[in-house]
Amino acid sequence: MQVSDSALDWLLEDDDPSVRYRTLTELLGRGATEREPVAARMAIPDSPAVAAALEPLAADGSWQYAHRDQPNRYLKFVTASLSYIAELGLDRDDPRASSAVEHLFSLQQEDGDFFRHYSCYNGLILRTLNRLGFRDDRRTARLRELLLNSIRHDGGFHCDIRPKRGRDASPPYKSCIKGSLKALLAFAEDPELRGTEECEMVAGYFLRRHVCFRTDDLSTPVVPQLLQLSFPIIYRPGLVEALYAMSALGYGRRPAMDRAWASLAGRQRPDGRFALEASVNWPHLRTTPRGHANKWITLYACLALKHRERRTAAKGNGQGAKENGGRQTTTTGGSATFAEAWAFAKAMAHRSVPKERPALRTARPGPSGQWVAWECNPSKRPEHTARAGAAPTFAEATVGGQGPRPTEQRTATATTTASPVAKAWTFAEATAIPRRQGYGPSLKLWPTSRGTSGGDKAQT
Secondary structure, three states, X not given: OOOOHHHHHHHOOOOOHHHHHHHXXXXXXXXXXXXXXXXXXXXXXXXXXXXXXXXXXXXXXXXXXXXXXXXXXXXXXXHHHHHHHHHHOOOXXXXXXXXXXXXXXXXXXXXXXXOOOOHHHHHHHHHHHHHOOOOOOHHHHHHHHHHHHHOOOOOOOOOOOXXXXXXXXXXXXXXXXXXXXXXXXXXXXXXXOOOOHHHHHHHHHHHHXXXXXXXXXXXXXXXXXXXXXXXXXXXXXXXXXXHHHHXXXXXXXXXXXXXXXXXXXXXXXXXXXXXXXXXXXXXXXXXXXXXXXXXXXXXXXXXXXXXXXXXXXXOOOOOOEEEEOOEEEEOOOOOOOHHHHHHHHHHHOOOOOOOXXXXXXXXXXXXXXXXXXXXXXXXXXHHHOOOOOOOOOHHHOOOOOOOOOOOOOOOOOOOOOOOHHXXXXXXXXXXXXXXXXXXXXXXXXXXXXXXXXXXXXXXX
């Protein structure tokens, strides 16, 4: 799959200035102050797509909608409309967009939430606010902090936050992949979220699912909509946005991504275009009919491919995973498998897993080639939950309960007296700290198709 010249010429046509502007700047890397991008951007506010999108907008920034008395349905309409005008290229300099954002903020609660902590809303709204130029607003900061604090033990997100323990504790449900996808988009495009531990966790959530498939059956999508090519990017999920976000974060070349890439490549037309498969029926969100070639789907597919190649070309910069002869080894920063390590660490520390939750298991090949099951069962004593069969149990090492400190030497010593937090941090360090810097223990990573984010082969 590649970006064809004919598809590129089609995206650069003058009939859609929003697509043209983003193709010039995001896909081709042209400067926003160059003549052609400036001309395209100046044409956006008066384009037919913008006029239609803003038609339901009232003078006070609210939206004319038949179900305004129903908070959930109204917020769904508001977030979809704002997300779409942000996609088209409007920002806070446009008074119409600015008034609509102020109305949205009037619906915000004290903790930054908008409605029952729905992760699909919060992730989408945060991405929209960033695109509209409100990234530094204190109200956006509250939402960003809420998203960081809402991540769950498996790296995903859910709705209706409840206490972690007690009578009203949240049931041990799996995270919602739809809401997690909107959070993933926010992490991919928010500079303050990208590269955080939580960012690694949510990326690991999707890598373990090969982007959008069931962990117990990697041939079946979690929900059918995840494989659809949908636009606009609103509350419903879609394949292109998942590939775009994962590639933007630097995971596009991971083996766990191959199945999703193959699904997208199988639907590319001979002229390089992609057709719309799913959308919404709101007339103000204009798009092409289903089954017809769609510029936005094609643009996002091209952007995903660009990020995949660019991130691969940027190897050796000291960030994340580095490929070496078909294998992967961690480099400075340890982003290769920190997501799994941190999720395991939080579970080991009893910080987010209810006691009645089944054991958390991750399968990895051990030093002798056999598969090792790392188990975290909060109902047992933490000292006894990390098991590696006949392999060395290096996850039982301790560093005094502190996080990674690159200036200090690490010594892996087996212990049964260290706190759960100490052991959990040690497991994270074992995954993240490279041996070549003189710290121990370390891991080398081999790609695997076992449904994890890359499978670990221990080297002690």
